[in-house]
Amino acid sequence: MNNLKIKLSVIMLASIFFSCRKEKGIINEEVTKVPNQITAINGLYILNEGNFGSNKASLDYYDYANGIYRKNIYEQANPSVTLGLGDAANDIKIYGSRLYIVVNGSNKVEILDVKTAKKIGQVDVPNCRYISFYKNNAYVTAYAGYVAVIDTAALAVKTQIAVGQQPEEMAIVGSKLYVANSGGYNYPNYEHTVSVIDLNTNTELKRIDVDVNLHHLKADQYGDIYVTSRGNYANIPSNLYVIDTKTDAVKKKFNITASDICIDKDFAYIYSVEWSSITSSNVVSYTKINIKDETIIPSNFITDGTEKEIEIPYGLAIDPLSSDIYVTDAKDYVTPGTLYCFDKYGKKKFSVTTGDIPGHFAFYTK
Template sequence: MTKHYRILFLGALVSLMAGCAKEEQSNSDPVKKPGAIVLNEGNMGSNNAALSVLDLDNGKADNMWFQNANGRKLGDQAQDMILYGSKVYITVTESNTLEVLDPATGISTRKSMGSLKPRYIAAHNGKVYVTCYNPPCVVCIDTATLAIEDTCRLGDYRPEGIAIAQGKAFVAGAYHKNDYNRFDNKIYVVDLTVFDTMPSIAAGSNNNRIELVDENTLVINHGNGTTASPSGMFFLNTATCAVTAAGCVLTRMTVYNGKVYGFHAPYGGTPSFVVVNCDGSVEDFPFTPAFEDMEQNENPYGIHINPYNGDLYITTDGSYRVPGDIYCFRPDGSLRFKTEAGMFPSKILFLTM
């Protein structure tokens, strides 16, 4: 995690603690103590995306946190979540909304995104940048007014992940808007000063997630494991645009202390966990996570590391009828707790130690 985001997390923690103090007096605040927020994507078409609040001490999750705070559900297929300033921003793709949430109370403002189908989010200099499917573009949203200030079109291929470095937005090109089997092989580069595209970078196929390692380095995974789009990952130098292939495949990944921790979870196969350095070399994972009572055909779905104590969090996908779980492992590999989350828990924001 960058220094910038550590400051942001601490700012959110102050707000959260203030909310907790009010709760002790009035018992009306839905957040009882600092913890983490979990994004549950939900099933497409089922309107069951949710936010959970997680107690990091005892592992208890309140999976009705958002609904109780707002008197409504989060929506249909939540996709991404970031903390920026004192607010949490969440994209809900099939509901075509952007949620702007106060982490101290759980209360959220819902912004309509028309028919854009918002996907992934990044933030910079008071603006939030969101990749969208319809049409393929990146939109710039002012965080003070929540107005869409500008739109940068990306052509005919739908974008996924986005990261910001060197005053530019790097966007993963995935697949054609009219054909899921026509894969993009580009990373789009948007100059944030003029909000227009620069020359794209040829790399990967069906590019997906982008993580910022540092100001000079991005890590990107790609592919869907098929012959037409083999899976892989690579590092991108944001200053030179040079690409370095990594010696492994990661389905999901997270960055911790300048290294990439992740897993490859082929459907029906045994997941493998590795650590990848920025030169593309691979290290053994510190331990092999042991999953208790995992359902048949259940797989790891998300990976996160608590930046304050090094605990490893693995979420599982459950099934289309059964909620997923959250496993928390200490740095020595022992299980701290396992708890049930919502449907398809994917991302975790840590707000305290």
């Protein structure tokens, strides 16, 4: 094994409390020591999806200050919630003092105290997917073909905005919300548009024609939106597009496969997992783009060869201060995954075991 691989150990310590709290009732935590990451960011929440129908969604926390990785903190903080976090978690965001978790299979948005992970409440949204925030509202995509608008004070849905079929990820630029419509239930006649919503009126303004089966959508600092297409899993491969939000039109097609994307400052990081019928195996790639001039950097963003340890990349995040790169490995989708950390130069720093199918992140500053 690589000599940087961190030997995992399970420590049963009643004196170690999540996020340096001193509370009773949180005992027998499963924790793992990993290298400290001392920056102004104090920690990282990792959301594990769990296989659909297995009710194994879970929440982990990596404490930067002491280098401790804590698994399954939701159930430890909320022992009275009998079904735990739920089935198939799909997104996580911090807004104000609260942590919002979208649990797709359980048809709900969980709202937690960001410091303690204790449950504050929940809002029911059928087949919910992703969440974004604007002023006093949370916006949640629902596969029924709308965006649910949640009042963050009342924790209740106050209206719905009709969009395209099976909407996925969203991004906000100015007072406009961009929504990737997938049509994921309609193979082979997928949806192919991005909805544009006026956040001042909560109405759909238009739809931008892009490509089939859209999924991830991220905004950069120059007023552009990057959106991935999953293709049709046959003769149309996945791809990456750029939308100019000043004109609300597609300005560039990169002609690269793209499963997920994360943007940090002037760079976009993309990984791709594409099934090859020729080799009967997955073809995995890691790409970096200079978004200032919209050019592909001709090298893998993992530079030390340790990407070979990753079986199925499934989640991607960049520390906004240190630019450390986090990639998760879903492995076989039924056993615990792995979180990998690379420095901004693509050198591996550590790896640690997570829950099942780790895929989503939220950076936290105390």
